[in-house]
Amino acid sequence: MLLSIEDQVVILLASVYGGLMLGLIFGFYRFVRDIFRFGGMVTFIGDMLFWAAALVVTLSIVYRSSSGLVRVYQLLGFGLGTMLYLYFLGGIVETLLNGLAYFVKGLFFTVVKLMRGPLRVLSNILWKPCNTVKTRVCKTFARMGQEARKYLPLIKNKK
Structure with missing residues (x-):
């Protein structure tokens, strides 16, 4: 089947586009693999x-x-598309992805810092009541154990 030059150029450009897509997929995969540092089997x-x-x-x-x-x-x-990606676009995409990862990491730590303040205040507010309850519960169980020990000789002698 003969194709016109225009059809062949369209097919070639689609293939170059496909190569660029393959390079982009590889760039994302390499980025994820470098971030998480998987073991041999997962890699x-x-x-x-x-x-x-x-x-x-x-x-x-x-x-x-x-x-x-x-x-x-x-x-x-x-x-050709894959080589174009690796030589011209790969560095740009890698820089953008690393910048995005740095931004997300910074945002995460900022949110954690913002949450630590209110959690610390809440912890300080609840510490005294929780500590009091814990002390009372422990004393109650200790008294129950002492009371149970009184009846232990009676149970042993009933044989």
Whole structure:
């Protein structure tokens, strides 16, 4: 089946776009993997999930752009798109993701600091009543134990 040059250019551009998408997916995966520092088995599973996602993206773009017919220039387009991402966009995306992680981490610690003040005040308010209740309960159980010890010889002698 012969395709016009325009159709081939569209297929090539779709493949370059697919390569950029693969690079972006890889960038997100690498970011998550670097943040959480998984062990060997989890990294292996993550790699398999990445390659499964890459396969789905690749096959869907090949199917939509050229009705499932794989052409050599499509493979070159995927490679070109991935290289474009890694050389030009990868650093920018990584910087943005690291900035986002830094912002979320700072926001989390700020919220924790803001919550510590009221929790400390509440703890100080509730400390005295809770301590009093704890003391009374302990004394009550101690008295119950002493009373039970009085009747222990009577129970042993009933045999």
